[in-house]
Amino acid sequence: MSRPSPDHRPATTSSGRPRLPIPGSGLAKGLAVTLRTMTRKTVTEQYPDTQPDLAPRTRGVIGLFEENCTVCMLCARECPDWCIYIDSHKETIPAATPGGRERSRNVLDRFAIDFALCMYCGICIEVCPFDALFWSPEFEYAESDIHELTHERDKLREWMWTVPAPPALDPGAEEPKEITAARRTAEKLAATQAAQSASATEATPAGPDNPQGGQA
DSSP states (O other), X not given: OOOOOGGGSOOBOTTSOBOOOOTTHHHHHHHHHHHHHHTSOOOOOOTTTSOOOOOTTOOOEEEEOGGGXXXXXXXXXXXXXXXXXXXXXXEEEOOSSTTOOOEEEEEEEEEEEETTTOOOOOHHHHHOTTOOEEXXXXXXXXXXXXXXXXXXXXXXXXXXXXXXXXXXXXXXXXXXXXXXXXXXXXXXXXXXXXXXXXXXXXTOOOOSSOTTSSOO
């Protein structure tokens, strides 16, 4: 057995005998801690009268942006707890042009998460390739029955509107490629519409109601 270090040896008197604790010393130390605490400002948050100030990336519940979900099932397959339930069916889309080919798409029927099993790992949010799942700081969803902790897509969509906005981009950062492509497409479309409008105005013939010609 190793010898105790000098810092952990019991206090002794000059004669080498163990020094007995002073009666009531523990009570005095406890009262001293109480007196020091009484003079400090309290930090207790009066919940639920005062809502807590949560961090921007708080993991409360998971919100569903249903329009982005393609029923790829990737979130359900990667979930370690198998707490995501998805049901869907296929619909046939008619051909957009005569002689074209019909297409089929998946239509979401059910998207539910059992928060009694969820361990808030965030894997489903990370693996979703279409940004259909987001963290919401909402945390007030306690239930008296554990079976009621399975929330369907209506509730998940309702939580989607509590998701905070993403942080602003760095002013010196490059513009995202998606925004650049969308902006260029909008500019081309606006230029095309302006050219068509100008050509239509110039082609307007002169007449009794329009003697100037080219002006409506």
